[in-house]
Amino acid sequence: VRLLPRPQPLRALDERIGFAGVARKALGKVFPDHWSFMLGEIALYSFMILIATGVYLTLFFEPSTALRPYTGDYDPLSGELLSGAYASTIELSFDVPGGLLMRQAHHWAAHIFIGAITLHLCRMFFTAMFRRPRELNWMVGLTLLILSIFNAYAGYSLPDDLLSGTGLRIFEAILRATPLVGAWLSFLMFGGEFPGDAIIERLYILHVLVVPGLLAAGIAVHLLILVVQKHSHFAGPGRRETNVVGSRVWPAYALRSLSLLSAVAAVCFLAGGLLQINPIWAWGGFEPATITSPSVADWYILWIEGALRLFPPIEFTVFGLLVPNQFWAGVFLPAMVFGVLYLWPWIDRRLTGDRGTHHITGRPREAPARVGIGAWAITFMAVLLAAGAQETWVQWTDWDIATVRTILRITVLALPVLVGVVSWWLARSLKHQGEERELLELQRTDLAPAAHHDQEEVAG
Amino acid sequence: VSAAAEEHNSEGRPSGAPPGAPQAFPWPVLVCFALTAAGAVGFAASYWVDAGTEALGATFGGALAFLALGLALWSRAIDAGEPEYVEQRSPLRTAPSEYDGFRAALAEQPVRRSGVLWSMLGLSAFSLGGAALFPLRSLYFEHDVSPDEALSRTDWLPGRRLVDDDGLPVKPVEVGPDSVITVHPEGVDPGKEVDTVTVLVRIDPVELDLPPERTGWDVDGVVAYSKLCTHAGCPVGLYVETRYQLLCPCHHSIFDTRRAADPIEGPASRPLPQLPLDVDEAGYLVARGDFSAPVGPGWWRYPE
Numbered sequence: 001v002r003l004l005p006r007p008q009p010l011r012a013l014d015e016r017i018g019f020a021g022v023a024r025k026a027l028g029k030v031f032p033d034h035w036s037f038m039l040g041e042i043a044l045y046s047f048m049i050l051i052a053t054g055v056y057l058t059l060f061f062e063p064s065t066a067l068r069p070y071t072g073d074y075d076p077l078s079g080e081l082l083s084g085a086y087a088s089t090i091e092l093s094f095d096v097p098g099g100l101l102m103r104q105a106h107h108w109a110a111h112i113f114i115g116a117i118t119l120h121l122c123r124m125f126f127t128a129m130f131r132r133p134r135e136l137n138w139m140v141g142l143t144l145l146i147l148s149i150f151n152a153y154a155g156y157s158l159p160d161d162l163l164s165g166t167g168l169r170i171f172e173a174i175l176r177a178t179p180l181v182g183a184w185l186s187f188l189m190f191g192g193e194f195p196g197d198a199i200i201e202r203l204y205i206l207h208v209l210v211v212p213g214l215l216a217a218g219i220a221v222h223l224l225i226l227v228v229q230k231h232s233h234f235a236g237p238g239r240r241e242t243n244v245v246g247s248r249v250w251p252a253y254a255l256r257s258l259s260l261l262s263a264v265a266a267v268c269f270l271a272g273g274l275l276q277i278n279p280i281w282a283w284g285g286f287e288p289a290t291i292t293s294p295s296v297a298d299w300y301i302l303w304i305e306g307a308l309r310l311f312p313p314i315e316f317t318v319f320g321l322l323v324p325n326q327f328w329a330g331v332f333l334p335a336m337v338f339g340v341l342y343l344w345p346w347i348d349r350r351l352t353g354d355r356g357t358h359h360i361t362g363r364p365r366e367a368p369a370r371v372g373i374g375a376w377a378i379t380f381m382a383v384l385l386a387a388g389a390q391e392t393w394v395q396w397t398d399w400d401i402a403t404v405r406t407i408l409r410i411t412v413l414a415l416p417v418l419v420g421v422v423s424w425w426l427a428r429s430l431k432h433q434g435e436e437r438e439l440l441e442l443q444r445t446d447l448a449p450a451a452h453h454d455q456e457e458v459a460g
Numbered sequence: 461v462s463a464a465a466e467e468h469n470s471e472g473r474p475s476g477a478p479p480g481a482p483q484a485f486p487w488p489v490l491v492c493f494a495l496t497a498a499g500a501v502g503f504a505a506s507y508w509v510d511a512g513t514e515a516l517g518a519t520f521g522g523a524l525a526f527l528a529l530g531l532a533l534w535s536r537a538i539d540a541g542e543p544e545y546v547e548q549r550s551p552l553r554t555a556p557s558e559y560d561g562f563r564a565a566l567a568e569q570p571v572r573r574s575g576v577l578w579s580m581l582g583l584s585a586f587s588l589g590g591a592a593l594f595p596l597r598s599l600y601f602e603h604d605v606s607p608d609e610a611l612s613r614t615d616w617l618p619g620r621r622l623v624d625d626d627g628l629p630v631k632p633v634e635v636g637p638d639s640v641i642t643v644h645p646e647g648v649d650p651g652k653e654v655d656t657v658t659v660l661v662r663i664d665p666v667e668l669d670l671p672p673e674r675t676g677w678d679v680d681g682v683v684a685y686s687k688l689c690t691h692a693g694c695p696v697g698l699y700v701e702t703r704y705q706l707l708c709p710c711h712h713s714i715f716d717t718r719r720a721a722d723p724i725e726g727p728a729s730r731p732l733p734q735l736p737l738d739v740d741e742a743g744y745l746v747a748r749g750d751f752s753a754p755v756g757p758g759w760w761r762y763p764e
Contacts, residue, residue, distance in 0.1 A: 030547035100513045101520070133552055166694055170710060173692035173757035176611075182759045183607035188599040193610050194693070195654060198601075230549055244547045252538045259531030266524035273517005288654035289625075289642055289687060291697040293709035308692060308727060309711045315729035315758060324758030325729045326692050359549060390712060401712045402725050 031253045032233035032246035036123045038260055043116040044219065045264040046109045053106040053268075054155075054208065060096055062088040063204035065160060065197045074281060085160035085200050086285040093281065105272030110152045112264065114300045117145050125344070125374055128362030129232050131354065135345040137225045142341050144218045147211055149300050154207040156278070156298060160200055163278075165286030166295050168199060170308070174330030180321070195288050234361050241359050294391040306387030307333050310409050337377075365430040372424025379416040387412065486537045492530030499523025608761045612754045614655045616735060621646040622658065622684070622745045629744040632682045635662045638701040642687060645747070655755050657687040657695065658735050660745070661717045663704060669719045670734075674752070677736040679745060684735035685721045688756040689713055691728040706732070730758065 014020045031037070064084030070077050072095035082090070092099040121141065124130055130138035153171070157164040172194045176182040191198030230244050239245045247253040271277075283292055297305050307329035315325050340347070349355055352367050364371045386393070387408045394404050429447050430437060437446070502519035506512075554562070602610070621629045622643040635641055641660040644650045650657065665681040677683065685706070687695045694710035705724075706715045713726030721732035733751035740746045754762060 028545075028547075030545045033544075097510060098507060098513075098516055101516045104513075105517075166710065169694055170692045176757060176759040178760075180760050183611055183761060184600075186759075187602075187607040187610070188596065191599060191601050193607075193653075193655060195652075197652065198599075229552060230547070238544070238546065242549050244549065245544050247539065247542065248545050252535050252542055255531050255535035255538065259528045259535060262524050262528035262531060266521045266528055268521075269517055269524060270521030271517075273514050273521060287651060289644075289650050289657040289695055291695045291709050293698060295694075295709050305711070311727050313713075313723055313727050313729040317764070320764070321760045322758050322762040322764075324760070324762070325727055326757055329727075330692075391709075401707075401714070405712070405726070 027248065027250035029249045030231075030244045030246045031249065032231050032244060034234050036127075037231065039116050039120040039123055041257060041260055042264055043113055043120060045261045046113040046116060046268065047215065047219065048261070049109040049265055049268050050106060050113060051212065053102045053109065054212075056102045057092065057099075057106060058208055060088060060092050060099060061085070061158070061204075063158065063201050065200050077281065082285050083160045083200075085158060086280070089159040089161070089280055093279075101269065101272050103272075104275070104277050105268045106155075107277045108271040108275070109264075109268045110155065111298070111300075112268065114145070114148050114152055117141070117148060118300075121145060121341075122374075122378070126364045126371065127232075127234075128348065128358070128367065128370065130345045130348065131356075131358045131362070132345075133229055133357055134232070137222060137229070138345055139342055140218055140222045140225065142338065144215060144222065146338060147215050147218065151207055151211040151215065152298065153301055154203040154211065157203055158200060158207060159278075159280045160286045161280040161283045162286050162290060162292050163280075163283040163295065165195070165288070166291055167297055167301075169194065169288075170305070170330075173326050174304075177324045177327040177331050179327075179331075195286075230359070232359050232361050235363070239360060241357070244359075296389050296391070299385060299388075302388035303381050303384040304330060304334060304388075306384035306390075306408075309390055310384070310387050310405065310412055312409075363435070365427045368424045368427035368431060371427040372420045375423035376416045376420030379419040380412065383408065383412040383415055486534060489530045489534045489537070492526045492533065495526040496523045496530065499526060608759075608763075611655075611756075611759065612763050613750055614755060615645050615648060615653065616656055616658075616747045616750045617645075618747065618749050619738075619740070620747050621740070622660070622737075622747065625650065629742075630660065631743050632679045632739065632745060635660045635682045637662050637664075640699045640706070643684070643745075655688065658684050659687045659696070659699075659706065660684050661699070661704070661706075663718050667704070667718045671720060674720070674734065674736070677734060677748070679737045679739055682737065682745070683717065684737050684745075684747075685715070685717065685732040686735070686751055686755040688732075689728055690723070690730040690732060690755075691726070691757060693756040696732065 010020075062084035066084055067081045068084055068087060070080055070082045070087040070090060072078065072091050074090055074094040077090060089103070092103050094100070124134075124138065124141070153167070157168050157171075172186050172190060175189060176186040178185050187193065189199070189202065190196040191202075231246070233239050233244055233246065236245070247256075284290075296302070308326060311325065311329045313325065314328075316323055348367070348370060351369050354367075387405075390401070390404060390408065393408075394401055397404065425447070426439065426442070429442060430439060433442070433446050499519050499522045503516060503523060506515040506519050553559075600607070623629050623646045624641055624643055627646075629646065630641060630643060643658050643660055644653075645656050648656055661683055663678075663681050663683060665678075668678060668681055668683070670677060670683075687697075689696050689708040689710065691708065691711055691713050694708050696706040696708045696713075696715065698707040698709055699705070700707060704717045706717055706721065707713070708726070708728070711727050713728035714724050715721040715728070715732050716724050720734060723729060723731060730753070733753040733755050735751050736748035738746050738748045
């Protein structure tokens with residue numbers, strides 16, 4: 001009996017495209033082992049889950065504000081005239097088997113996506129991995145964060161429910177507060193005066209095609225630059241500016257990374273099945289003259305909401321033009337936050353005088369000023385988030401809104417400064433205790449007054 | 461670790477590392493993968509019998525969780541037998557000679573170098589891009605009314621009746637002392653048009669404190685204000701009748717309805733515009749004209 005030769009698909013492929021050399025190299029690529037390198041990966045994997053669940057949702061969702069009867073199983077709305085967007089989201093939730101799982105998994109994945117990117121950003125900031133040669137990828141990453149916040153907001157607005165409609169109302173107010181061209185921007189976006197009847201269709205095409213396309217392209221660029229520059233790594237024995245130490249892609253790292261993909265998917269689908277999120281049937285459909293109370297937005301834009309609430313009632317005119325109140329919290333603040341972040345590699349150069357190339361991550365203590373500013377910024381954002389849920393504090397404390405607002409206004413100014421100064425001071429103390437000392441090992445005597453350190457620095 | 465790390469070459473291959481001792485079969489990994497398959501079957505079964513979202517999520521998510529655990533355990537078993545690997549970084553910048561070659565290739569042109577030619581190409585590309593922006597104007601459907609004009613006025617006309625959410629006209633007596641009524645101009649679809657939305661409040665005429673030029677804008681203490689907050693445009697949907705205050709649930713601005721809806725707390729900086737009221741011969745409330753100011757959030761070209 002003559003046996004046929006055993007088929008060798010890899011060999012056959014290699015004979016045609018000659019990939020084995022490149023693949024051999026790729027399998028041997030070294031990945032550093034540190035948990036914080038997983039944050040970016042979590043973002044990548046939740047993006048994949050967003051695409052998969054999102055494509056499923058588009059097969060059922062109708063991006064339309066035209067009214068049509070709902071005839072499904074959800075009794076309270078049965079027979080009612082609803083907008084196509086709202087009705088089809090209700091159908092996805094009650095009448096499409098598996099639809100609610102996909103919808104909720106999609107929403108949870110969006111939270112994980114933006115959360116992971118934000119933590120990834122913080123890690124890069126405090127370990128100073130925006131420094132040369134990674135300035136470019138720092139900016140690509142920031143762009144991805146802005147795009148993902150916009151896309152999450154657009155997706156959140158699509159079901160045309162009362163809560164997200166209120167969010168769109170505020171979005172319109174912010175858009176129109178753009179200097180000079182604001183009214184035009186708003187009318188071009190909405191097709192006319194708010195609410196118009198075009199916004200759902202427009203957000204839909206942005207949400208499912210334009211922005212995901214930009215995100216995919218941006219992620220490709222981000223990863224390409226990463227591969228070219230290779231990973232940074234944490235300091236340790238044998239780790240140098242001229243090498244990367246860690247695990248090889250195959251087999252250890254690939255399996256671990258696949259495990260992370262499965263874990264992210266597991267969290268999305270477990271949460272999607274077991275934890276209710278955005279029950280739009282409880283809010284009702286959008287009616288422009290109506291509003292739900294309380295109205296609390298998703299966390300990734302809640303800081304803007306908090307700032308809108310805390311900013312004092314100030315409006316003035318410049319050269320006959322009104323500077324609308326919502327400009328400061330809605331336009332100026334986000335522009336400042338992201339503007340400073342984009343410029344941070346160069347601001348940091350000024351602060352530290354460090355223009356060198358780095359592949360070993362910095363330790364926070366090496367630049368106490370950076371630690372202080374970072375801690376200030378994080379606390380500032382955290383208080384704004386808390387202000388975004390002001391009604392919760394009003395309910396808990398039973399104080400009136402004015403009192404709670406005054407406390408929050410004082411807190412948003414004072415607390416970040418306090419936290420920033422303490423962090424700066426601790427980082428300074430650690431810096432002067434040398435590399436070995438850990439934060440929790442600091443003794444009272446190590447926390448010498450700042451003046452003492454200054455002298456030391458001058459002496460050194 | 462350091463010594464071990466240094467022993468491996470840049471190919472990522474351990475050089476002369478002793479082969480790991482034969483390891484025990486990783487049974488827990490096998491169990492996890494089996495449980496993944498079981499979870500997948502459970503998911504399919506849950507879908508088949510329509511067991512609900514919780515069952516679908518628990519089976520599918522559970523299957524994925526076991527897959528993650530199995531892969532993690534497998535990877536850990538591999539790690540136990542693996543040293544740390546070292547890959548050398550080559551410098552990112554290109555070698556100077558090669559870079560110069562690149563610049564030379566870029567500069568090489570059979571046609572005479574001309575700054576004017578390049579400038580004109582830039583200008584043409586710029587104008588083409590600029591021209592391509594014009595169709596964006598079509599995104600705003602209206603062609604005769606500028607956004608500034610549209611934002612500055614509403615469809616409230618003298619003599620137009622105020623109707624409630626059900627489209628019924630309103631008499632002054634229907635406005636009670638402890639609640640507000642939301643009204644729209646007769647004939648306007650309140651689902652499409654929002655700048656005309658108005659609240660009616662009844663205020664004891666003794667307490668009512670309007671500016672002198674607004675004398676006669678109320679009907680027996682019934683006053684009408686725009687329902688759109690002058691901060692971010694949310695409907696001021698909450699009424700605190702004991703204090704005659706309208707409150708916006710979005711950013712918690714509070715307006716005093718006795719004193720021309722002046723903002724007394726929160727970020728709102730302008731009063732709610734007031735709608736001058738009258739009654740027609742049938743006794744129903746009508747508008748005497750448009751609001752006292754543009755409604756809703758401010759913008760840069762807000763008319764003074």
